[in-house]
Amino acid sequence: MTLSLSRRLVVCALLAGGSFSLFSSTAQAFDLAEQGKLTVAFTGDMPGSGWQDGKLIGYDGEIMQKVAEKLGLQVQPALMEWSGTIASVEASRVDVMLGTMGWTEKRTQIMSLSEPIHYFKNGIMQSSKTNWDKLSDLEGKKVGTITGFSFVPELKKISGLELSLYDTSDAAVRDLIAGRIDAVIGDPPVVSYAIKQNPDWNMHFLAFTDTSPDFPLLTGLGQVVYGFNKKNDDLRQKVDGIIAEMWKTCEMKAIGERYGLSADVWYTPAGENFRAGVDRAADYKLPSCAAGG
Structure with a gap:
């Protein structure tokens, strides 16, 4: 499978001690896990993150690589499962974590969260034979998702839904392809990328058409952010x-x-701005990139 292959390539690159770019020594003296380096926790799930030729790649990764260079810091990669990324930030073992993480109010209580780097709508990865795009379509179904995802409690509220938790996206997708589960609720960019790379799976992704205040994380506007230790708010x-x-x-x-994230939906906030008055000022406006920009 493409996802597991991408992770194996990341591991090989790290073990091979791929060359690092050396940046300016004028970096501000932040309180870092290792001085002069920005230690980044990431999952290796493309298109969000990967490691190639001594640099972070993927959408989240490439932006963070550029950020590190502008800060004059050398990226120190820390590949791990999603379930370990936030804990590593809290314990100051890493400086920042990424992996198409969605903003939630709960996460603001344990981390300092960045500005959004893109937006998304959650949805359902499923067989091309079905066209489920509502929460009610999941009633009575076997559904897989990833341990630690913010919307897990909301999935558990859906009537008759039988939930299976996985450590990785590729493990969940394997069970979907094998017919052991009916659908996967995962990171929209990750599952969309995987489907595009593997047309033989005969799968597709449909975003939820519901807008329910009882299921804000599943059906609301998603903001992909980076997570920092609260003591590093200056960073x-x-x-x-x-x-x-x-x-x-x-x-x-x-x-x-x-x-593959070319549609305007990834760069134009459409929906309620949950951050205003929470971890941003009450008059906070979400950034956007105008169509055709």
């Missing part, structure tokens, strides 16, 4: 400044197009 603010500039120039979209 997060510096990163946010760089991200803001990338939005202004539409560099976000230029990077996204390299990984």
Whole structure:
């Protein structure tokens, strides 16, 4: 499978001690896990993140690589399962985590979260023989998702849904292809990328058409962010400044197009802004890249 192969390539690159780029020694003295380096926890699930030729790749990864270079820091890669990324940030073993992580109010209580790098709508990965796009379509179905995903409690509220939790996206997809489960609710960019790379799976992804206040994480506007240790909020603010500039120039979209994220939906916030008054000011506006930018 493509996803597991991409992770194996990442591991091989790390074990091979791929060359690192050396950046300016004028980096600000942040409180880092290792001085002079930005230690980044990532999952290796494309199109979000990967490691190639001594650099982070993927949509999340390429943006973070550019951020590190602008900060004058050398990227120190820390490949791990999704379930370990947030805990590693909390324990200060890494400086930042990425992996198409969605913003949630609960996560603001344990981490300092960056500005969004793109937006998304959750949905259902399923056989091309079905066209499920509502929460009610999942009633009585066997559904897989990833341990630690924010919307797991909401999935458990769906009537008759039999939920299976997996450590990795590729494990969940394997069971879907084998018919052991009926659907996968995963990171939209990850599953969309996997489907595009593997047409023989005969799978497709449909975003939820529901907009339910009882299921805000499943049906609301998703914001992909980076997570920092709260004691490193100064680092997060510096990163946010760089991200803001990338939005202004539409560099976000230029990077996204390299990984199949070309539609305006990824770069235009459409839905309620849950962050205003939570971890941002009450008058906070979400960034966007205008169509055609």
